[in-house]
Amino acid sequence: MKDTQTTLNKAVALILQYLESNWHPETKVVNYQAADVLQEKLDLSLPDEGVTLEELIPIVESYLQYSVRTGSTQFFNLLFSGSSIPGILAEMVTSATNTTMHTYDVAPVATLMERELIKNLNSLVGFQQGEGLMVTGGSNANLVGMLCGRHKVLPEAKLKGLGHHRLVAFVSEQAHYSYAKAANLMGIGIENLVKVNSDREGKMIPEALEAAIQQSLSERKTPFFVGATAGTTVLGAFDPLPEIAVITKKYGLWLHVDGAWGAPVLFSKKHQHLLAGSELVNSFTWDAHKLMGVPLICSAILVKNQGILQKACSGGGTDYLFHDDENAPYNLGQMSLQCGRKVDTLKLWLCWQYYGNKGYEQQVDKLFDLAHYAVNYIQNCDNLELIAEPKFLNICFRYIPQENQLDSTVIDQLNLEIRKQLIYSGEIFVNQARYQGKIIIRLILANSELQKADLEKFFDNLINAGKMCEAIGV
């Protein structure tokens, strides 16, 4: 164990050195290698004879060397960024105590923590008598939300199948593609996921929703589910929940909110208005691994009323797992689509203890301020064009050539090339998207350590890359 401790301490030192160097101005966000090149560099064969623990350290070093620094303040690519020491600590303990969440008996503390976390998240959403569960990601939470909706409207499907019913679900055209995956998986069919028009800000248009519901009724289909979004993936739009809730109530549909990205605005007194009406909906997706900075995966499905999760998700017939003992009411497994389930509770627990409600509020408020700063920067820069006025932490813009080049495909090509060059050089990791036919740069502010100077560096590097691409005639 002495040697083991030495080796693990060495790993701790390597990891901290890696994270610390995220802050050095000269550190690249990625040491980019094309896949076929990296494949050549790494020896990826698995051995017949094992090696010592100490011999694993060089593998760890090379893993660190070629990993993308998602903790860097120049990583804006996805809906998460930053690094979490309490999260790392939690994952060490979680893997050492390695258990599964299906019954209280084998995961006593983690089960109590999960129940308490769900209670707190529900309280933020406004579900006073709710239930919930940690699941395997935001996509999975959306799926479970849709399954709850199906169970509400068509409970017999659990035993009998969908039968002749042609279920129809509704989301905005800006909603996450996980809804399409869910419609596929659940045998509903992607064509029966109706994409409702959204407005210029990316918000679902309630009148368009109602028209779509009526259309599907006129086709003798069975509308059952509306999937609203709080923080869309590209624009960061929040669908208008109060208006949508009136419609879902009128037609008896399940209303789910995908809050994977936007939910933590609920920590902020200043910005929680974006989620006004959240208490009116039936279920809610919350990803703590996005804006709350917990290591992936840390997702919850929250449900307003108790009882439906177990009815919708359980499979029955499991003598060997679920015993009718004194702790049975605490068991979480029968609400889950999983059997063995990793403890994702401790990492959220330790992060929440570390930051506190106020810490999360400050982080959210600070990132909104930075978003405001970024928007001003773009609007005051001749080379940059804002694509939509952001309401959240997604800043969508594009680089505009200095010469009055108006051919849209050339501008698209230029922006694609800028992004590529920034990644190749390791200066910035930022994503592109297509919006209203245009290639745009999507700047995501998710890293709680972000400062104005990081944004200035980002824009400087991006504009320089743009000028260079222009100069060499890309």
Added chain:
Amino acid sequence: MKDTQTTLNKAVALILQYLESNWHPETKVVNYQAADVLQEKLDLSLPDEGVTLEELIPIVESYLQYSVRTGSTQFFNLLFSGSSIPGILAEMVTSATNTTMHTYDVAPVATLMERELIKNLNSLVGFQQGEGLMVTGGSNANLVGMLCGRHKVLPEAKLKGLGHHRLVAFVSEQAHYSYAKAANLMGIGIENLVKVNSDREGKMIPEALEAAIQQSLSERKTPFFVGATAGTTVLGAFDPLPEIAVITKKYGLWLHVDGAWGAPVLFSKKHQHLLAGSELVNSFTWDAHKLMGVPLICSAILVKNQGILQKACSGGGTDYLFHDDENAPYNLGQMSLQCGRKVDTLKLWLCWQYYGNKGYEQQVDKLFDLAHYAVNYIQNCDNLELIAEPKFLNICFRYIPQENQLDSTVIDQLNLEIRKQLIYSGEIFVNQARYQGKIIIRLILANSELQKADLEKFFDNLINAGKMCEAIGV
């Protein structure tokens, strides 16, 4: 960072102390507390103001204090046991480099590792041109297998839904309940999951399968999927794949194998015959967090022929995620039901490096020898009755009273009570199940550190508990 390093090193020391004490003979496998009692003992409120990293250490200590020691050699409760230092090391690095598996660009090394791991697992199964993916658990892998089967037989369901088709799937009556969850989720209906009779050893009876398929055809239903099992949950039975494959081929059905528990016999030249015919099937579930000792969750879905995973699982329409760049052929996300996906690759990678193929072979062979020893022990003990001759690492037996008490419900009660007392006292964590109407004790041999002496201790404690329960007239 200095303080951070000190705190994380303290956590390493605590964890190693915790794991080391698993080996002390006086260490209890659980410090059992009923849920309501433990809830009182722990302060589970979340704060407004955050705390320091150092202040998280007492939380970690209390987490360790009340966690079940799944790493103990007296933990026989589930299909995993033991602790994995390479796995803990990997989870530290994984959480520090925190990324998602959907594209090569953001997870370069982990993506290449995953592809290599899948290739190696496929090679063990006998899928020479296969594909595959890490998924969120064995249940999820079975679900994806069933979805691939649906896509093979009814590809139009992806866009159109199930329509009027009444799909029917077949598993043995001993199969895992995740198949029922999948039938529910996929809109097929649990009643359309036909449970085929199994023989005395728990193996699916091929003639019964064919009769069930013909029955469903005669009812104008659409058979599409057979879910065989390699290592059933209670008895550890291996369904006869060659005979089943003849039938699925004849009727054009997808043949999936749930090898969540039994797959690693493929490492053993001596025992791989249990999975004879694995190369004949269409898809395969492999849980590396069970017999391979990797921390939860580490599961793979393996598919014999390339192309179907993406067709079956993708949702389409994701400009902002999947770019058509030079690394696109390496991206794994479009084969997945998830969007954000934790790296489960590094922990399997480091464990496999650490043990090597031979190490895993030795572990499997050793556990089979211990199973043989346990069976002999039971057969030579007047107080114990073997329920079925095991073919794998599940030893199902029960305690039999010394007085010639024949009332079956009394024996059931006695065995329930024995198990409860062993957990309350913290001496043993072992599971019960019901088989052929009887309450049985299911001893699972999954811990690679297990020795004969541990089994002797187990039987001694169990028999003593039985005698005590008898004495006090339970």
